[in-house]
Amino acid sequence: MTAPAHTATPTRARTAAPASRRDLGPQRGRSPAVARAYARRAQRTGPRHRAPDRADAGRAPFVMLVMALLGVALVATLWLSTAATADSYHLQSARKVARNLTEHGESLGRQVATLETAPELARQARELGMVPAGDAARLVVRPDGSVEMIGQPRRATAPAPPPPPPAIVAAPTPQPAPPAAASAPPAVEPAATPAPPPITPVPLPITPVPPAVAPVPPGVTPVPPGHT
Amino acid sequence: MGTTTRTTHRRRRPGPSAAGLRSRLVLGRVVLVLALVAAGFKLVAVQGLQAAALSAQAAGQRTSVQTLPAQRGTITDRNGTPLAFSVAAQALYAQPNRITAEQRAIRADPDMHKQAMARRVAQVLGPAVSEQEILSQLRSDRTTVLLAPLATPAQARAIQQDFPEISAEHREIRQYPGGELAANVLGVANWRADERKVRGLVGLENYDDTLLAGRDGRRVVDTAEGSDAVIPGSERAERPPVPGSGLELTLDSDLQYTVAQMLTDYARRYRAKGASAVVLDARTAEVYAMVNDVTFDPNNLAAATPDSLGNSAVSAPFEPGSVNKVVTAAAAIESGVVTPGTPLQVPGELRIADRTVRDAWPHGILNLTFTGVLARSSNVGTLLTAQRVGADRFVDMLTRMGLGQRTNVGLPGESAGKVPPRDQWSGSTFANLPIGQGLSMTVLQMASMYQAIANDGLRIPPRIVSTEIAPDGTRTATPAPAGIRVVSPQTAHTVRDMLRAVVQNEPRQRGTAPEAALDGYQIAGKSGTAQQVDPGCSCYSNSNYWITFAGILPADAPRFVVGIMLDDPAVGSAAPLFHEIASYLAGRYQIPLSTAPSPPLTLTLP
Secondary structure (H helix, E strand, O other), X not given: OHHHHHHHHHHHHHHHHHHHHHHOOOOOOOOXXXXXXXXXXXXXXXXXXXXXXXXXXXXXXXXXXXXXXXXXXXXXXXXXXXXXXXXXXXXXXXXXXXXXXXXXXXXXXXXXXXXXXXXXXXXXXXXXXXXXXXXXXXXXXXXXXXXXEEOOOOOOOXXXXXXXXXXXXXXXXXXXXXXXXXXXXXXXXXXXXOOOOOOOOOOOOOOOOOOOOOOOOOOOOOOOOOOO | OHHHHHHHHHHHOOHHHXXXXXXXXXXXXXXXXXXXXXXXXXXXXXXXXXXXXXXXXXXXXXXXXXXXXXXXXXXXXXXXXXXXXXXXXXXXXXXXXXXXXXXXXXXXXXXXXXXXXXXXXXXXXXXXXXXHHHHHXXXXXXXXXXXXXXXXXXXXXXXXXXXXXXXXXXXXXXXXXXXXXXXXXXXXXXXXXXXOEEEEEEHHHHHOXXXXXXXXXXXXXEEXXXXXXXXXXXXXXXXXXXXXXXXXXXXXXXXXXXXXXXXXXXXXXXXXXXXXXXXXXXXXXXXXXXXXXXXXXXHHHHHOOHHHHOOHHHHOOEOOHHHHHHHHHHHHHHHOOOOOOOEEEEOOXXXXXXXXXXXXXXXXXXXXXXXXXXXXXXHHHHHHHHHHXXXXXXXXXXXXXXXXXXXXXXXXXXXXXXXXXXXXXXXXXXXHHHHOOOOEEOHHHHHHHHHHHHOOOEEOOOEOEEEEEOOOOOEEEOOXXXXXXXXXXXXXXXXXXXXXXXXXXXXXXXXXXXHHOEOOEOOEEEEEEEEEEEOOOOEEEEEEEEEEEEEEEOOOOOOEEEEEEEEOOOOOOOHHHHHHXXXXXXXXXXXXXXXXXXXXXXXXXX
């Protein structure tokens, strides 16, 4: 408020100066500073005596407007730059979070990819005591409603221990090997008890182990009860 | 003031020094002109002659070019299961000498610092690295030591936070989650220090390297003098990296794994020197499985022997033996010289040129049908039929079957096999080829022949890459190769029906491979036994054989073709292995049962 007023003053003083010199004509010998002081007084008191100046009256609100605008702009600039700085911090930390999450996602994806490969699933199935099913027997419903069994249901047996283990699993887990079961046992015998132990320890820290069922082949065809 | 005084004083002095003054002026002028000329020459030299070199030198001091690595494409199987993918990693370096100097500068004990550093690195990287090893590297006298070649970005950051003097550099790890799974097909890609990029070494990774690798981007940045610190905002001339395309294969990784297990077990049980198997889709000839008994783990390339890196299913041709009789059969049926029921009087031996050909079992004159000739794999009967067909039609059929030509399956190192050209035949050549000796083929070519029979006579060249996946996810299917008409659909049907007799097990009408039969499904196939060449005598060996089998499942509505080759196993047949694979295929793909069992066919006439 003060600053604009201050700057405005000299201008008026200058415009008023010739008049004041005229007015104060008789009192010569005064120093210029004193003359200016008188001039200022004259100016201060002047408007009361003069007719109101239309230009001056219009200027005041304009000045107010400009000052207000400047003030608003200043505040806005401050606020915006503060906000931008704050946002840049947010951005930085969000980027960091995103990067960490991406890396985490990638590493989880890698673990899933490793865990869901056929060799890994087969290994886990083996550890759970599952054995590959042999030839499946199939039930075929004839158009007349009779059911025909094709193939001979056999109990699935653990395959002969692979001669030299191919260095994947050092200790082959003991299979619940049914003794010499190739002799076509009756179809009532329950399936080889697939001892449901707690989830096998997985080398990676991801907990939910995918169900290790995929590699056991013919679980899809309708098989008679008791056939694995 | 003094100078002025002196000058005025001189001027006041009269004439005699005027000549000296002039000579001094001349001298000064000459010196000035010489200096100007020298400056001019230097100007021309700097601005004109050395301009390029100097500005390059200046740029070298100021700017550096950074490579923006392109991620290598992923290889998946037909179900989208990843078989090979890339992971970004960081290699960690340290400069032991500099660390020592810096620590001395701040009056600290360098060794204490190095111990702390080694402890932290070992702690972050886990048990894969040894703290002692890192410490000994840090204590060494080398300028730069590689602390860890493959740390994850998070690990690298954690270490650099504590020890900023450890520098990290981009690396890419190629991972094969399945290990040995399909390794011979995929091959392996590894990090090249000179190119600073992962490049395919063998297999598909090498064959489609350009496609998989993508194109590295680059950008020019200004760096602070003497360091790698990038001046912010100075990045320019940026070319973004183009990631590599992904490949989707036609392989089914579950099937691939299971067939590999079965084949390896069988080959090991019978001490085969080598073994390969291929499973093709009967209609599209897509390779569902391609397996060799010798393989390697691409995640541990150092342990692999050079022999194990190959893919013998496409690169190692062998003599097929009786499996090749299907060519004779197709040509004979197509040309109409015989029908499946045509009776043939087959003598115990047949003399062609200088060769006497016998059957695998001694016999007098046999009354076989043509079906019986195939089912009992009679060499003599086949040659009699081949003579009726004639060499020209036989050679034509060999060509149509794709023998002696690469299949262009999309794998490197493919062999075309060897078929002797017609103009180099000797008298006995036509006694060899119809029974599958004297020519060679790969397992893939063998399976492809039977695919033609399975696909109603239209042979589709097999392929292994089904789709290319661009970096933006656009999928481009590999164009289906044009089929080659081998025989008419009718002939293919007839031959397929005849081949069912090979696995038949009727009293007195037994084929050669009843072990290949599968309950509920009609199976058409052909067993083969070929004598290997004995390098000692350059003759056919009577102890070393190639045992082959090719079969179609099911014969009445073909879905799969399986080709098997065993190199000199201690067993005479690969039929039990075919049975195992077919049984698995039937379950995995839920193949509907054949509507009726194969009808008994007459092989031997009374």
